[in-house]
Amino acid sequence: MGVHSVFVKDAVRIPTRRAIVDLPDRQSFPTLTDVARAAGVSTATVSRCLNTSGKVSGATRERVMRAVETLGYTPNFGARALAAKRTFTIGAIIPTMENAIFARGLQAFQETLHDKGYTLLVSSTAYRPDREAEQIRTLVARGADGLLLIGYERDPEIYDFLRSRRVPVLLAWAHQTGNPHPAVGFDNRGAMAALTRAVLAHGHTAIAVISGILRGNDRASERLAGIRGVLQENGLDPHALPVIETAYDIDNGARAFATLMQACDRPTVVMCVNDVLAAGAMQQARAMGIAVPEEVSITGFDDIELARLVTPQLTTVHVPHRQMGSLAARELVRMVETKGEGVSHELQSALRLRASLGRRG
Amino acid sequence: MGVHSVFVKDAVRIPTRRAIVDLPDRQSFPTLTDVARAAGVSTATVSRCLNTSGKVSGATRERVMRAVETLGYTPNFGARALAAKRTFTIGAIIPTMENAIFARGLQAFQETLHDKGYTLLVSSTAYRPDREAEQIRTLVARGADGLLLIGYERDPEIYDFLRSRRVPVLLAWAHQTGNPHPAVGFDNRGAMAALTRAVLAHGHTAIAVISGILRGNDRASERLAGIRGVLQENGLDPHALPVIETAYDIDNGARAFATLMQACDRPTVVMCVNDVLAAGAMQQARAMGIAVPEEVSITGFDDIELARLVTPQLTTVHVPHRQMGSLAARELVRMVETKGEGVSHELQSALRLRASLGRRG
């Protein structure tokens, strides 16, 4: 069975998991043939009217379009996919729809896609790599013309599979200079490094981190690496950094914060790998009667709306999600339509210094 | 052209908007025929292995599955859709992915769908009815086996179209007793009425409302009607109620709040039609130095995470979004598979009284 076993094994079972159920005769609708007959032309001509611009005389086109309208004709997607080997469908697989950062980026992604005549197919993985592999197969089997995936890190055999199926893939939410994979994103490590420098500049040295699960999540691990790198730069021991790793979720952020504050030496600042965890930390701080930023500072990452709604407002890193989604859509469509290689785009993130980060010393 | 003109007119243009682009020969993959040959059986047998449970002898099935694996066969979606007239795809059209309430419900919807072997196709309309009509056509053209739509209110010709195409449709996020359309949701009016009673019980009589755009949004208008109804019940004039109608969005909530508070008689409570608007109102209150709830109370609707993150925490109505999504998935699949009529389910919402609502008088 070799290396690919797990991945390939149920490649076919996914889309066929359940028996086809009897579907009481769904009435059938006008087809190309009906339109052709009504317009007194061949099906080829009708198809041309619908798909290509020139190639058909004005009079004929007129007649055909009238027939289309009268009959209420709608093209059959399956037949079209079968014949054209094209679906005008783009798949996107994201960790979750519940975090605003993906929701917002995806919204922009789908709007741009829609403008270009493509439909978006979305699924989410709950941050589970096995689920992602499964979703990728499903979307490919459904004939997605291209795929948007989040981040770089995944099993190489997934990339092999994708390459073998010749499906254009664009990565988003991350950008690593030098990595050959086409991606539209930003430098997670650099952004977090910049934030860490700001934290140090505020006089903090006792830093603790609340991180998302690192395994399979390069955005999280890059951000953590950004913090560690700056500590090292400044002669602090990156290995002494307390890090709590937990699933992205408000309650987990709260719990992690509680744990950190119960330790014997409390940190003076808690850096969270995203705003959701930071919001949880803030909530817990209030619950424990710990003043932010007087007793402890808290920082986030992403700059979702939450960041400005909590009190005090959250110091964080702003990421241009909408721009990223929209640019990714344009780039991916380009890749699909030109069969081109895909160009990476690095977007800029920006520090947002707000009241949750205070001065120390 | 008659009544249906606008709707029917470009029924065919949508999915074919752009010319088919040359797609350099995408390599071709093993087909059913290849598998059949490799396993030494007919294509029919392979198909049966993949789709039906009994009907094939153990030995044969074994051989076929081995062939499938070795070849790395994946069924062709278009061909399958064409032959079976089934896609195992469910479409959902929501106003926006950016509001957590839809994101969360949709996440649950898709998870349940996935468990049942269906794929979810999502699009969003930005609360624009014309966009919704367009998306509905697109999804139907793509062979969605069923559709999930939000709320009841839409152009009757859309319902006609859907009926004529025999596409099962389930509504969500709303439930109106007596309305024959199958829906999984809750009583928006009743829920808001309950909240309003609580507000009155806190001694408020000077109420103002920040509402979403009412046109085409029955959830919003039902909620508003809930408030008005209770005012009337209590001998207050529902027509004297100040209402600001604005798009769902934090900044709009803030602006609307500012307007209300600049009026000569300030309300003692601002009821917002959802939590997002309420969060904006809270933000603005802080910016204007208006104490909540001492000077003015604020209420929301939905109980998204935001509600507990803001200070003071938001009094709101809790809606079981995940349960709604999951139940909707089960019901819609049932409708699709049984060609059944669709059963409505009313879920219960619940008051969440928190600090943003204070006592007056």
Next chain:
DNA sequence: TTGTAAGCGTTATCAT
């Protein structure tokens, strides 16, 4: 249990 073969509704190649 298995095989044969007729569609399914398009697109696209080749003629004309």
Next chain:
DNA sequence: ATGATAACGCTTACAA
């Protein structure tokens, strides 16, 4: 500019 017609890959009677 238009028309015939052969794919496209699968499902499903109907036969054996």
